[in-house]
Amino acid sequence: MDGIETVENIAVIAFDEGVQLDADQLGALYTHLGDEQADVVVCRALEELANRLSLIERSYYQSDFAGLAKATRGLVGIADQVGMKKLAQVAKDVVALAKDSDSPALAAALARLVRLGDRSLTAIWEVQDMNGAV
Numbered sequence: 001m002d003g004i005e006t007v008e009n010i011a012v013i014a015f016d017e018g019v020q021l022d023a024d025q026l027g028a029l030y031t032h033l034g035d036e037q038a039d040v041v042v043c044r045a046l047e048e049l050a051n052r053l054s055l056i057e058r059s060y061y062q063s064d065f066a067g068l069a070k071a072t073r074g075l076v077g078i079a080d081q082v083g084m085k086k087l088a089q090v091a092k093d094v095v096a097l098a099k100d101s102d103s104p105a106l107a108a109a110l111a112r113l114v115r116l117g118d119r120s121l122t123a124i125w126e127v128q129d130m131n132g133a134v
Helices: 023-033 035-061 065-081 085-098 103-131
Strands: none
Touching: 023 035, 023 065, 035 065, 035 103, 065 085, 065 103, 085 103
């Protein structure tokens, strides 16, 4: 057929990055605050993480890079508080890239942040469910 090219070798990239929860950080939170109060803090943190992830995406699609950086900086602190170190690091990368004009790198880092954020939220809910919390 004219005008149609067949491509035989297509690389598919599978994004299967594992979530890392810092059990020591979560344990310290529960030790310091007690089970009941720590559950409240973790639940609020999860709700805020979900809200910020939504705000970050919305800011990106509205080309509001200052708002994106601000929301992402806040996500760093929350992620650190509940032991989501990898999520915090990726968020720091997004903040740095939001200040640059490297749109492809920002888009890739943001996609990674959202994937990792979703998986992190699921993972911490599962941990809490196993412990009978919430």
